[in-house]
Amino acid sequence: MKFLSFLMLFASVVSAQSNYPKDYFRLPLDIPMQLSGNFGELRPNHFHAGFDFKTNQQEGLNVYAAADGYVSRIKISTIGYGKAIYITHPNGFTTVYGHLQKANGRIQDKIIELQYSEKSYEIESYFKPDELPINKGDVIAISGNTGGSDGPHLHFEFRDNKTEEIINPLFFGLELKDHKNPVVSNLLVYPIDSQSVANKSKRPVILSLSLQKDGTYLSERVLATGRIGFGINANDADDVSYSSNGVYKTQLFSNGKPIFGFEFDQMIFDEARYVNAFIDYTRYKKTHQRIQKLFMKQPYGWSNIYQNVANGIINVTPNFLASQRIEVSDYQENKTIINIPIEYSAKPALILEDIKPTNYFIKAKADANFEKENVSVFFPASTFYDDFYLNFDVKNEILYLHEDVVPAHSFFYVSFEDTKTSDTDKKKMFIANLNGTKLSYNATKLVGNTFTCRSKTLGQFILAKDTIAPKIYMAKSIEGKWLTDKKSIQFTISDDLSGIKTYNCFINDKWVLFEYEPKTKKLTHSFDDKLLLEGQNKLKIEVTDNVGNSTIFETNFFRSQKK
Numbered sequence: 001m002k003f004l005s006f007l008m009l010f011a012s013v014v015s016a017q018s019n020y021p022k023d024y025f026r027l028p029l030d031i032p033m034q035l036s037g038n039f040g041e042l043r044p045n046h047f048h049a050g051f052d053f054k055t056n057q058q059e060g061l062n063v064y065a066a067a068d069g070y071v072s073r074i075k076i077s078t079i080g081y082g083k084a085i086y087i088t089h090p091n092g093f094t095t096v097y098g099h100l101q102k103a104n105g106r107i108q109d110k111i112i113e114l115q116y117s118e119k120s121y122e123i124e125s126y127f128k129p130d131e132l133p134i135n136k137g138d139v140i141a142i143s144g145n146t147g148g149s150d151g152p153h154l155h156f157e158f159r160d161n162k163t164e165e166i167i168n169p170l171f172f173g174l175e176l177k178d179h180k181n182p183v184v185s186n187l188l189v190y191p192i193d194s195q196s197v198a199n200k201s202k203r204p205v206i207l208s209l210s211l212q213k214d215g216t217y218l219s220e221r222v223l224a225t226g227r228i229g230f231g232i233n234a235n236d237a238d239d240v241s242y243s244s245n246g247v248y249k250t251q252l253f254s255n256g257k258p259i260f261g262f263e264f265d266q267m268i269f270d271e272a273r274y275v276n277a278f279i280d281y282t283r284y285k286k287t288h289q290r291i292q293k294l295f296m297k298q299p300y301g302w303s304n305i306y307q308n309v310a311n312g313i314i315n316v317t318p319n320f321l322a323s324q325r326i327e328v329s330d331y332q333e334n335k336t337i338i339n340i341p342i343e344y345s346a347k348p349a350l351i352l353e354d355i356k357p358t359n360y361f362i363k364a365k366a367d368a369n370f371e372k373e374n375v376s377v378f379f380p381a382s383t384f385y386d387d388f389y390l391n392f393d394v395k396n397e398i399l400y401l402h403e404d405v406v407p408a409h410s411f412f413y414v415s416f417e418d419t420k421t422s423d424t425d426k427k428k429m430f431i432a433n434l435n436g437t438k439l440s441y442n443a444t445k446l447v448g449n450t451f452t453c454r455s456k457t458l459g460q461f462i463l464a465k466d467t468i469a470p471k472i473y474m475a476k477s478i479e480g481k482w483l484t485d486k487k488s489i490q491f492t493i494s495d496d497l498s499g500i501k502t503y504n505c506f507i508n509d510k511w512v513l514f515e516y517e518p519k520t521k522k523l524t525h526s527f528d529d530k531l532l533l534e535g536q537n538k539l540k541i542e543v544t545d546n547v548g549n550s551t552i553f554e555t556n557f558f559r560s561q562k563k
């Protein structure tokens with residue numbers, strides 16, 4: 001039944017795909033399209049939701065509205081999409097433009113107005129259709145590198161106005177020349193159960209591939225017993241982008257019937273984190289290689305997957321006879337095919353399982369609570385995708401909570417009780433992640449003597465104290481200087497431990513906008529003569545860290561408006 005419903009779903013996707021308007025949207029840049037990232041590509045904790053357009057490795061390119069519509073949302077953040085503009089179009093879709101350096105015209109005026117009224121660089125606001133109408137081809141912004149971006153580029157995505165699903169930009173007729181087949185750099189066989197053996201191993205085994213005369217690949221023979229599954233590492237390049245991006249579609253066939261597969265047609269935003277269930281997370285953490293598993297040991301709720309009743313798992317019994325084939329395709333239907341011969345073999349394993357039983361077994365579907373000394377941990381049911389033996393210990397005030405090799409889908413809770421520290425000192429304390437010698441901040445609540453934080457990452461935790469206030473630094477002092485010719489001023493701010501929480505800047509006691517870029521630690525203000533006095537001006541900057549230590553920096557500068 002499940003499989004049938006998949007076929008129906010698949011058919012509806014194919015027909016829906018042809019219903020998307022093909023000539024409605026223009027490209028948001030006026031340079032030829034080159035992608036540094038594509039739709040569905042595997043990223044840390046998410047599938048990539050749009051296209052990343054290369055911008056000639058620079059900022060400041062004009063960003064154009066892809067079609068008529070109106071600005072429906074603006075979000076300015078120091079993380080995520082950075083400065084982002086959403087344009088809603090009357091044909092049922094919204095386009096999103098991210099990592100912008102600066103908006104243009106009325107949109108920029110609106111942003112400044114909101115930032116001053118909220119006294120905050122970071123804002124999020126929604127708009128009605130008549131507030132900021134936009135015509136196709138209007139320059140809405142210039143491209144940048146703001147937010148969670150590690151190089152200048154434009155993030156561009158499509159959403160369905162009704163369902164809010166994210167849609168593959170290629171559905172809208174954006175032309176991408178691609179004659180290259182996807183590249184499968186690794187094929188692995190996974191013994192699923194403790195009785196399963198594949199090629200004399202109870203651990204995943206890499207299978208060598210050989211290119212055949214007809215262009216397909218033949219895998220090394222799999223000699224197995226019990227339930228097994230397959231995983232691949234696959235990428236796709238197009239003709240023009242010189243980047244290796246994600247693949248569009250992957251299918252596993254058994255005797256010609258599809259038994260597992262996925263396709264990046266559209267995605268549901270809230271399902272992004274399933275990427276950690278989809279890849280072999282342990283291997284990714286240890287080798288940085290993302291193996292996409294073509295089976296599910298325990299089903300998880302990612303809508304882009306279809307599977308048969310056995311969830312893509314193949315049971316190899318005596319007299320097993322079936323041909324397995326993997327097909328990996330890009331959007332233009334260039335295809336890489338791998339045939340995998342499997343034979344039953346009763347030979348025992350020489351390489352045994354990598355599982356070390358502990359006293360702390362996690363059943364993924366059930367709540368779990370562990371305590372030792374002054375530390376307790378609570379995992380609500382369904383925190384994890386699979387059952388596993390957790391390493392748990394408390395030694396020298398450090399909580400050892402496994403390693404970040406098992407992915408958590410949702411938050412678990414860590415508590416430390418502290419009856420020794422004074423109430424005053426407690427206010428400066430938080431639960432930190434300990435990575436080697438590096439401490440990182442978790443938002444921590446204190447109730448009575450108990451500190452609690454939540455996390456989605458296993459590892460080491462420790463109570464930490466931050467008593468050192470942030471630093472505010474200026475490369476060249478402006479004290480007493482005339483800055484009449486300067487367009488902007490910039491400060492470097494940093495905090496040694498808990499991290500920067502707030503930054504507020506005042507000129508002549510009035511709040512003024514400073515933009516904060518955590519990647520460079522820079523606080524930047526662009527002068528606006530309306531906010532300045534003739535002659536002497538007073539500047540004050542206040543920066544606070546996450547536990548409330550704060551630093552105030554004050555200076556004076558001169559400026560003349562009679563230029």
Ligand SMILES: [Zn+2]
Binds near residue numbers: 048051052155156
């Ligand atoms: Zn992106």
